[in-house]
Every structure is written in structure tokens, then in C-alpha cells.
Amino acid sequence: MRVNGNPELRFAKRSARSIGRLCLAAILVFGLVFGIVMPSHAEVRLDITKGNVEPLPIAINDFAGEKVARDIAAVVEADLRNSGLFRPIEKAAFIEKISDPNALPRFEDWRVINAQALVNGRVSRTSDGRLKAEFRLWDVFGAEQIIGQQFSTDPKHWRRVAHIIADLIYEKLTGEKGYFDSRVVFVDETGPKDKRVKRLAIMDQDGANIRTLTRGSDLVLTPRFSPTRQEITYMSYDGGQPRVYLLQIETGKRETVGNFPGMTFAPRFSPDGQKIVLSLQQGGDANIYLMDLRSRNTTRLTNSASIDTAPSFSPDGRQIVFESDRGGRQQLYVMNSDGSNPQRISFGTGSYSTPVWSPRGDVIAFTKQTGGKFLIGVMKADGSGERILTEGYHNEGPTWSPNGRVMMFFRDSPGATGGPKLYSIDLTGYHERQIATPSFASDPAWSPLLD
């Protein structure tokens, strides 16, 4: 048995008291069996650059081994199905029964049911009680293995193993990085509409492992993930003073961001995680400031008699998109990250707000209000190519998956018993689905891929 030449993958250790120590070491072990030469490129490939992609039929067998093996395979299957890019085939249609997940499959059995790709796996315990998960992804029509990997981890992190496997399958078959091993911070909302209690909460991107981060005694709004650390910035009314805070997720350590003489709001990190851009309310106007988290220096970026807010950096850190009503209604503007050369980029009917730059850098997502409706859309950074992805009574606040392929946002429903829920939608405007949360939920913000 030859060892695949891929580099060893390591998942950084983190001292996570509240979440639990995460120690997920992935060891790449077995690429090759039966003397088959590994191809450098798989033949099965999903082109996701087109508008509406026909989902790829994929057969995912129950993983062999203990009970959690089935659970892991089920999470892999759900991730791939929920992306809208894959169509897992009903297991009842499977012909070959996999007894040894490391053995060469009978490809003709999988061709008959038109599976383009096949996933087999096994889960076992190591002598020290760790969970060992291994899987192989096969190209059915090319009759060859695309990837085979093995991971070992603390059993309580079994869902992360599943997400990592799903990310690898996604990446091998689409050519783009996955987004399943990531989390979402949001605002959990309980109680009647006129007495809402809001708590910061965090969950896996698929809605699992939900927990709250604040107690609900203070109003909290607009949490945003750090691109580099397990840290969020958000706004809180603690002590009756609305301002922006920084919270370390794993230690619960909290600090105020800057010492501003008024309400600070709408914070967001710079791509290097070292700065926070936010709005400061000054009388009837709101202006955008940048604060360096190391030097604590603040820089004023906008200075106009208007509401300038919701700033969001371009992924290269060189520009900032924001909303302003300096021209009348709210519109989107792009300026250099030192505040110079602001240019309006939105010119459609209605008003535009909550711009968020895609991590790919090519488009900006926004909320648009027109004709009494709230829409979520994207436009290129120069304002061209506006495309609406979803519309209705009230859609607001898009956030990007780490690979820039999917957006999450919240949709509010009207009336005394109404409230917001989280939804995700593909960049193409297809595959809209609700993310199940125990209560009403708003202000989602997607984390980067976990490490």
C-alpha cells in the first residue's frame, strides 16, 4: 500500500474551555490500493460557473462501523444536498452492498444507477478512545479513486469530521473550496415583538450545536465574525450606552472598541482581523471610523452631513463599501480604505443598504427596498450587473459563506406574532432554504472556515 503524496493536514489545537478542546488531527494515509495509479485529475467535475447547475448524482453509502458512522455519513449527505450542487441517490437504489469500504467498488453497479461519484467510509475507535474516520471518493465513470483520507479526533467532534469530509468532496468535485466546516453567529430572539429579548448565539452552519453567548439582559445587535480569530464584534446596550464591543468566543472575555463620545454601531473587521470599521453617531449624522486594534488609533473616514453606515472591506483590504443617504435616499458607495475618493455605485430605483463584499471580491451583496418590499441582491463592485436573488415582505442583512458561493440572511414576517428566521440562498438565486433555529433569529454572520 502506497501512501498518497498529499501533504499531511493538521488542525490547529485551540484551548477552548467553553467549546471543548478541539484536537482534530487529520492524517492522510491511504491513497492507493490494488496498484492503481492515482490520476492527477478526476474526470468527474461539476462546473458551477453556470447559472443553474444540474445537481450531480452522488451515491453516499452508510459508513461502516459503530453507530456514529451512520450519523457522519448522514451529515456529509445533508451538507452536499443542502448546497444544491449535489443530488444524493436514494440508498434503496444501490445494487452493490459495500462490505469493505477500502475495496475497489464494482463500478458497473454504480453506473447503472447513474451515480457520477461514490463515497464509502468507515469509522472505528483507536486504542486511546479517539474516533477514526476514513473515507474514499470514487469517480464512477472514470473507475478511479479521487481522494482517500483518514482523520482521528475526540468523538465529540464527530460532526466536524463529517463537515470536513463534505468539504473535501465538494472541493474535489467543484474545484472550489467548501464551506461546511464553518459556523454562524446570530441574534437569538425570544418573547413578544414589543418586548423582544435578544441574545448572541452561535451554531454550526447547518444549525447544529447551537448555544447562546449572552444572557439577554442587554439588547445586542449585528454580531460579525473575525476573519482570523474566534472573536466577534457586535453592538450592545449594556449599561444603557449603545456601543461596539469585541468578544472572544471561547473565553467570554469582552472589551469595548474605542472610547467614542456617542453611539457606535455597524462594526465589521478588516480582512486581516487587525482593524474594526464602524459608525459613530454625531448629532443627526453618522460617520465611518476605523480603529486599529493594536495601536488603538482611530481614523475618521467619512465626514458628511448624512448617515454613513454599514461599512464592509473588500477582501484585499484596499476599499470599503458603505451605505449613505448623502444623495437623498440610502445608496451604496465605494471609497478607498483611507476614506478617499468615495464613488456612488448603486443607481437603481429604491434604496440600497447593508452592503457586504464577497470574499471572492467580485460582487457586493446588499439589501434593497423598493415598492414596499425588501430584496437581497448582488452587484459587481463597480455597480454593474445588479441581480436580485430573493424578494418579499422583509429580507435583510446578507452574509457570505467562506467560499463566496452561498449567502445567509434573515426574513422577517409581519404582525404581532411574526418574527425573523434565517435563510440561505445560492449565489445563483437557487436553492433557498430555511436554517432551523429554536427561536426567531436575525443578523447572521458567517465565520471563515475553521482551522
Place this chain on the structure above:
Amino acid sequence: MLTAKSFLMSPSVVAVVLGLALVGCAEKKLPDNSGQLGLNGATPGSQQDFTVNVGDRVFFETDSSSLTITARGVLDRQAQWLAKYPTYPVTVEGHADERGTREYNLALGARRAAATRDYLVSKGVTGSRIRTISYGKERPVAVCNDISCWSQNRRAVTLLAAPTG
């Protein structure tokens, strides 16, 4: 000892004690003459007097922080009342309806609170008596889904704080 003495002598404490006595009375039996308690049963100079007889809130048009003629009338009465009872500091809360995005509504609520404060100052209320805060769309008072509710939520509310000195 000195501190305790001045505390006991404080007029605000006296006012609070009186207020409590009146509330206790009203709960147990109606007074013979409601005029003793001021108009509408509100003690002159109380939060209730301010709310009921002066009007503690003004309303705004959609996406606007301009004070309407009606709003100016309410604020004129607020300024007169605050001149008569100069010991109250106030907090002006600015609010927006739900038909806007969160960040913008925070700023819009602040703009409404600032417009209200500026008008009160122009009518002689000392600026240092007035604190402002915005709640954006986070604290609706009316929760139905039409214009009748949204218009009640687009508001600036003047709240009396504990009297000073």
C-alpha cells in the same frame, strides 16, 4: 451624619415620599376630590402629568426626522413644562418603524432624537439636561402590520429622569 441629614432634607426625597403616599391612597380608595391630584388624576409635576397633560412623544413621517406642526406643538408644551419643573433631566429616545434596515434605523432614531433635542433647546431647555439615545427599530410600541402601527413606532419619546438638586 452630615450626609444622612442632607439626604433626609432633600426635596426630591420628600417628593418621592409624597408621591408614594398618593399612589398608596389611590390604590386603596378613590380620593373625594380628584382635583387634589391634578388634571386626569395626575400629580402636577409628575411623569404622569407630563405624559397625559403635556404629551411625552412626537411622531415622524416615513424616513424623516422633520418635526411636523403637531410635533412642534407637543414640544412647545414640553419646553414650558420643563421650564416650570427645572429639576428634571430628560432622556429623548429616538425610534424607527420596522420598514428599514437595522443599521440605518439606529442612525435614523438618533437623528430624530437629535432633532427633538435641538428643538427643545431652541425653546429654552438647557442642553445639558437632555440626553439622547436611539433604539432604531428595536422597541416598537405597536406590532400590527400596517401604517397605523408603523406611524406609532416612528417616534421620539421624552422621558423624565430622577429630579436633581
